[in-house]
Amino acid sequence: MLAPPPSPRAPGPWALRGLVLGTLALAVALQLMTEAGILPEVLNPYYLHLLTVVGMNIILVASLNLLNGYLGEFALGHAGFMGVGAYAAALLAARVLPPPSSLPPFLGPLLLLLPTLAAAMAAAAAAGYLVGRATFKTVGDYLSIITLGFNMIIVNVIQNIDAVGGPRGFTGIPRNTGFAAVAACTLLTLAVLRALVQSSYGRVWLSIRENPLAAEVMGVDVNRAKLQAFTIAAAFAGLAGGLWAQYQQFITPRSFDYIKTTEILVMLYLGGMASLSGSILGVVAYTLMMELLRNLLGAFAPQLAEWRMILSPLILILVMLTRPSGLMGHREWRWLRPRGRS
Amino acid sequence: MEAALKVQGLAKAFGGLTAVSGFDLELGPRDIQGIIGPNGAGKTTVFNLITGIYRPDRGRVSLGNTETTRFGPDAVARAGIARTFQNIRLFAQMSVLDNIRMAFHPGAGYGLWWATFRTARFREEEARILARSLEHLERFGLAGLRDEAAGGLPYGEQRRLEIARALATGPRVLLLDEPAAGMNPREVEELIQLIRKVHQDFPLAILLIEHQMPVVLQLCREIQVLDFGETIARGAPGEVVRDPRVVEAYLGEEEARA
Numbered sequence: 018m019l020a021p022p023p024s025p026r027a028p029g030p031w032a033l034r035g036l037v038l039g040t041l042a043l044a045v046a047l048q049l050m051t052e053a054g055i056l057p058e059v060l061n062p063y064y065l066h067l068l069t070v071v072g073m074n075i076i077l078v079a080s081l082n083l084l085n086g087y088l089g090e091f092a093l094g095h096a097g098f099m100g101v102g103a104y105a106a107a108l109l110a111a112r113v114l115p116p117p118s119s120l121p122p123f124l125g126p127l128l129l130l131l132p133t134l135a136a137a138m139a140a141a142a143a144a145g146y147l148v149g150r151a152t153f154k155t156v157g158d159y160l161s162i163i164t165l166g167f168n169m170i171i172v173n174v175i176q177n178i179d180a181v182g183g184p185r186g187f188t189g190i191p192r193n194t195g196f197a198a199v200a201a202c203t204l205l206t207l208a209v210l211r212a213l214v215q216s217s218y219g220r221v222w223l224s225i226r227e228n229p230l231a232a233e234v235m236g237v238d239v240n241r242a243k244l245q246a247f248t249i250a251a252a253f254a255g256l257a258g259g260l261w262a263q264y265q266q267f268i269t270p271r272s273f274d275y276i277k278t279t280e281i282l283v284m285l286y287l288g289g290m291a292s293l294s295g296s297i298l299g300v301v302a303y304t305l306m307m308e309l310l311r312n313l314l315g316a317f318a319p320q321l322a323e324w325r326m327i328l329s330p331l332i333l334i335l336v337m338l339t340r341p342s343g344l345m346g347h348r349e350w351r352w353l354r355p356r357g358r359s
Numbered sequence: 360m361e362a363a364l365k366v367q368g369l370a371k372a373f374g375g376l377t378a379v380s381g382f383d384l385e386l387g388p389r390d391i392q393g394i395i396g397p398n399g400a401g402k403t404t405v406f407n408l409i410t411g412i413y414r415p416d417r418g419r420v421s422l423g424n425t426e427t428t429r430f431g432p433d434a435v436a437r438a439g440i441a442r443t444f445q446n447i448r449l450f451a452q453m454s455v456l457d458n459i460r461m462a463f464h465p466g467a468g469y470g471l472w473w474a475t476f477r478t479a480r481f482r483e484e485e486a487r488i489l490a491r492s493l494e495h496l497e498r499f500g501l502a503g504l505r506d507e508a509a510g511g512l513p514y515g516e517q518r519r520l521e522i523a524r525a526l527a528t529g530p531r532v533l534l535l536d537e538p539a540a541g542m543n544p545r546e547v548e549e550l551i552q553l554i555r556k557v558h559q560d561f562p563l564a565i566l567l568i569e570h571q572m573p574v575v576l577q578l579c580r581e582i583q584v585l586d587f588g589e590t591i592a593r594g595a596p597g598e599v600v601r602d603p604r605v606v607e608a609y610l611g612e613e614e615a616r617a
Binding site: 213217224228234 | 410449
């Protein structure tokens, strides 16, 4: 449903068509099930909400993995790109496009989602391109500082733009997303990222992480590769932001500050570097942990629930001590591995 | 015979320290030449200047008709100069196969969109890269190790993989920086055979830095001796190593060490 436009020269083989059609079919099926009340019947709204949040977080974590896992940098601004996407989508959905109520019930949200998500991705990609350019001469700690600075700038700029609500936040965004759209976008994101990291682009990113000088003397234009990784990672963070805005219907600049970045980082490192399986697992494990702790502790006494904020970092520390490269660092589940390899 | 690699008056200083002053070289298309000299003589600096890692203060480097003096390392590599490093620089956590496969990146005949959607073109190119990489590994007796992490290989095989990887870029000139460093006599003998075979099988010229005299004596047509950034002797290896200035440069180093 959200596929970036395929290049006109692409021959359009079954793999691409299958992917897009399959995802669309899934989204439509899920949407119909939601409308018909079947899905809320099977999964209560609480689980459905959790799954939706998990999907958006998988998009965020898997795309950050391009930079921190595959390219081997330590980027600290991912929530900033998410914010750019969220505000771009919110502006388009609330101020430019017609409200969903004026459109047919089922097709309406879908028609609104395509342009808003495309705009979210494009705006975030542009921001990613600029940040990527700014990091040309830096690696390591300095690159981290630049990305962190970008994140703070984005939040502060939005806070000072009254037209989008400033620090009070942006309200009145139509709800064009739900579990179905998020599920479809998550699958598409994973499919695209998997294709990329297993292509020669992915190998080049890895080689830069492993030994940038050796990559250069092998003919790799390191800056160009960095720029590609930053642009792509930011685009997908923007996608997650666009989905988030049109799911929550209310966004504030604060939702995209370094605390959100830290949350994405924690899930990423919990799952493991350079592993898409890890990104999925990290998000699911982290979300489950937080919710289980909330429910378990809350079952004993409501005031204990706040202890999860102490217990969950403790669990994280224990995981890092026993599995320093995360749950799935550098390994993939079978279905995410390239075909024909052991 | 036109030179494959021509270096004229190459010079580089770091702060007040002259690392290389006035280095000249003319390497024929199928030539093998060597650079020897005591530690700190500027040998690796010469390699770093030729491959664009350092910018020279003076002088010029040309590959065939292309002047590469101002090229960055990646552009030099794409122009046709490949190198290895004294301290091996493999992509340690990547597989042996992927170390070779990444060499085909600049020639990978598909764009980002193709890769994103795994188009037919993408899959054809990937299949071609895989076949060529496996063939390349086969040639160097590394095919059996294709799925091993490069960093986990024994030392000798890491050297071999690094040379194989450099050759995968299809260079016209191969620079080897102390390929025999840390090898025992048997391994050195194997390495000499390997370099000979590379020279036979690939249409290229080789320039090598080496401390191990057997390598230089058996392989190089001509060598030059660097000391404190200057060429103090040049000629056929058998003669050069008996040159009194060369003996002094090396003995001086021995004394300094003692």
